Amino acid sequence: MKNKKMIGNLMLILTAMIWGSAFVAQRVGMDDIGPLTFTASRMVFAFAATALASVLFSFRDRTKNNSCSSQEEVRERKRNTLLGGVCCGVFLAVATAFQQAGIVYTSAGKAGFITAMYMLLVPIINFVLFKKRNSWIVWLAVLTGVVGLYLLCMTERFSLARGDTLLCICALLFSGHILSCDRFVQRADPLKMCAIQFGTAAILSIVIALPAEGLDWKAISSALFPIFYCGVISGGIGFTLQITAQQYTDPTTASLLMSLESVFAVLSGALLLGERMTRRELLGCVVMFIAILLVQLPLEKGSMQMKRS
Numbered sequence: 001m002k003n004k005k006m007i008g009n010l011m012l013i014l015t016a017m018i019w020g021s022a023f024v025a026q027r028v029g030m031d032d033i034g035p036l037t038f039t040a041s042r043m044v045f046a047f048a049a050t051a052l053a054s055v056l057f058s059f060r061d062r063t064k065n066n067s068c069s070s071q072e073e074v075r076e077r078k079r080n081t082l083l084g085g086v087c088c089g090v091f092l093a094v095a096t097a098f099q100q101a102g103i104v105y106t107s108a109g110k111a112g113f114i115t116a117m118y119m120l121l122v123p124i125i126n127f128v129l130f131k132k133r134n135s136w137i138v139w140l141a142v143l144t145g146v147v148g149l150y151l152l153c154m155t156e157r158f159s160l161a162r163g164d165t166l167l168c169i170c171a172l173l174f175s176g177h178i179l180s181c182d183r184f185v186q187r188a189d190p191l192k193m194c195a196i197q198f199g200t201a202a203i204l205s206i207v208i209a210l211p212a213e214g215l216d217w218k219a220i221s222s223a224l225f226p227i228f229y230c231g232v233i234s235g236g237i238g239f240t241l242q243i244t245a246q247q248y249t250d251p252t253t254a255s256l257l258m259s260l261e262s263v264f265a266v267l268s269g270a271l272l273l274g275e276r277m278t279r280r281e282l283l284g285c286v287v288m289f290i291a292i293l294l295v296q297l298p299l300e301k302g303s304m305q306m307k308r309s
Contacts, residue, residue: 008248020264022234023108029226035100040205045231047198084184085196095173105163112265117171151284
């Protein structure tokens with residue numbers, strides 16, 4: 001079990017690396033098309049990639065399920081796969097739209113760190129709604145993360161800029177996405193659930209983008225590489241890694257590991273776009289990184305796991 005949890009955690013770190021670098025692609029893609037069109041396009045690419053992967057692995061999974069599970073268990077697994085995919089897809093579509101709109105007004109690095117606020121929100125929502133308790137080290141990490149976010153986002157007038165506000169809403173919605181994944185993934189087919197998630201997100205994103213921005217195919221073709229990276233690499237591969245890895249770890253630890261995307265976003269923005277942060281913002285990044293590391297400190301057996309009261 002410990003080995004599986006370690007593998008899951010490593011998969012989540014790889015996911016964070018992919019997502020962090022995707023903020024650069026999102027910024028570059030905005031040179032040609034609007035945020036809603038970009039979101040819809042990347043979701044279509046992500047759906048195509050995950051649907052193909054799901055088909056390729058379906059025979060193996062069908063053989064495994066039929067040999068090891070009763071018909072009732074197979075039906076229940078299918079139901080959770082469909083319901084989980086739809087729920088996650090709705091959260092993903094709306095969260096990504098807010099994120100893409102927020103990136104218009106801020107840097108890739110800062111957007112990555114504000115999005116990582118789900119690190120703070122997941123344990124709080126889990127405690128309030130589901131009565132799941134966390135170890136003291138997790139709450140210390142959360143409080144440290146609050147300080148980091150304050151240094152990163154708040155101005156001297158104690159106000160949030162427009163882009164920061166959009167990204168804070170995005171972080172709240174991504175918290176819902178993580179908790180939805182945790183709720184369904186243990187009793188679902190991860191690959192099929194991911195494909196259904198992106199199918200749902202693609203349909204919803206297109207419905208929103210069409211009346212708001214229209215679909216300019218020439219503009220979409222101009223932003224094809226950023227869309228491909230965000231759709232297939234960040235979306236198809238990244239979210240499949242997330243859903244698969246969350247089978248082996250709890251949602252709070254998962255959220256903290258995935259929030260490493262903020263660190264990779266800063267590095268990618270600096271290396272590829274020449275972005276720079278103020279000293280205050282850099283200090284906020286350092287404090288948030290400490291919060292992420294805190295949750296990985298070893299405690300007594302079972303103390304890192306979330307428990308029901």
